[in-house]
Amino acid sequence: MSEIKKHWFKHDFYTCNDTRIQQLDFKYPIVGYGIFFKVVEILYQNNGKMDYNLEFISYNIKYDKEIIRAVLNDFDLFQIEEGILLNKRVLKSIKEITEKSEKARESANRRHGN
DSSP states (O other): OOOOOOOOOOOOTTGGGSHHHHHHHHHSTTHHHHHHHHHHHHHHHTTTEEEOOHHHHHHHHTSOHHHHHHHHHSSSSOEEETTEEEOHHHHHHHHHHHHHHHHHHHHHHHHTTO
């Protein structure tokens, strides 16, 4: 979809206390949590968005397509808009990271007279 970006992201240590994550873990113990974060990592690598293609996603994650479909659709953790999978928190975080990076670059350029 787009070039792969190298971002870091905050992993809130209270994620497991989110009601949606608890529901996910209740239905798909450990596996659902792993799928959630694997998809989050893929989204970060693709600027927060990717084609909603279950065949490709299940191939990439190497897990059952129907369970991945449920994780992506049934717990209000991801959004699907016009065939694009996204997560609003990931998008917000990427925006913050990008803004901080731009400010740091501008500051460095000013310091070095560029």
